[in-house]
Amino acid sequence: MPVWILAWILLGAVTGCGRNAGPPGSFEQPGGERRPAAAPRRVVSLAPSITETLFALGMGDRVVGVTDFCRHPPEATALPKVGGYLNPSVEAVLRLRPDLVVVPAGTQHWQEMFSRFSLPVLEVDHRNLEGVFASFETLGRVFAAEERAREAAEALRARLDRAAERCRGRPRPRVLLAIDRTIEEDRLRDVYVAGDDGFLDQVIELAGGENAAKHLGVPFPVLSAEGILRIDPDVIVDLVGDMPAAATEREVILSGWKQVAEVKAVRTGRVYILSDVPVVPGPRTPLLVERLARCFHPEVEPPAAPEPPASP
Structure with missing residues (x-):
């Protein structure tokens, strides 16, 4: 499991156990x-x-x-x-x-x-x-720096709104967002996916998708190949981190997903391996929303040029 997910769980970022930071x-x-x-x-x-x-x-x-x-x-x-x-x-x-x-x-x-x-x-x-x-x-x-913070928040909100607007009103595909997986001898197992976690669930919705694992009721469900078959998502997006992935790594991951060939996303060629995308909440979240939206709705014209992260 990526260390950021482990931290998210153990530090209570999805359980609400943190204390209020005060005024x-x-x-x-x-x-x-x-x-x-x-x-x-x-x-x-x-x-x-x-x-x-x-x-x-x-x-x-x-x-x-x-x-x-x-x-x-x-x-x-x-x-x-x-x-x-x-x-x-x-x-x-x-x-x-x-x-x-x-x-x-x-x-x-x-x-x-x-x-x-x-x-x-x-x-x-x-x-x-x-x-x-x-x-x-x-x-x-x-x-x-209240004014600077207000302007940065407004810029971030506006960019998220623009990203969401591109897919608004379109049918929402059922999406499985994978964050980690184990592949041994071409067999796929222990797939960590975004469930009812808050941030990633919101990102899926903003990008025009429906979280196919939200109903499981836990932040990061761990699925077997059989569990993925039962969910049968329309689209699978596998996030392999915020650094560029080697071609060999991508090939191994794709070969693992091919072991669940009965899943609709695999049958229709809608398995996407994304690397070098921001996966933590913050100023770069619009980049993640935009990348996911292109996977969920490839028919939508992408932005003419990438925009920089929101800043003051």
Whole structure:
């Protein structure tokens, strides 16, 4: 399973177990006290979605540390690393002398840990698109950049609306969005798919599809070949990460899907392998919606040219 999915599950990003971050513009201070603080100047981000959002809001010059998985924007890759999603190094964070640590929802243990060292912590909730927009407002207030944050949120919302408008009113294909899979001896098994998870379910809907696995009622169902046959989706999209996939990897994945030849999507040649697409909530989400829309509705004319991610 990709580490970002494991983190999503274990950190509570789909279970709603994260604590409320408090009023926008306030921090969780040691001892549980919330009080306004001056605009931070040395920030550590503990999630790729947070890092991307900070840079999109023009706060990249204040970010002094990120996780091992923060790969966008390119400037973030040169910043000091403080560990992974699930195991940030307290020592690495302390060495950077931050005046704010920004954490994802569901990380109460991190908040308590950093509070022991008198580090202010701000929690943002990127479980769904509503949370992404709310985080723009929160970060704008914290960094005294409300106008910039408002403009960035409006630009992101407008681009999502434009992407959705291209497919509005068209029949929605039933879509299986795969995020990980095991292929052994050309046999497909343990396929992780987007279920009732919030963010990816919303993305499928915006792109003009119907989530064929939503009814299973869990965030990331694990399906066997037989389970996929029972669902029988019209379209299968297999996300293989946010980095370009080698041709051999794509061939192996396609050969695995051919083992469920009775599935409608396979019979009709509507299995799509997508790599180098953003799979975390944030400013680049319109890119994912646009790529998925082209798979769901190939008859729709694509945009004349790719648009840059929403930014202030």
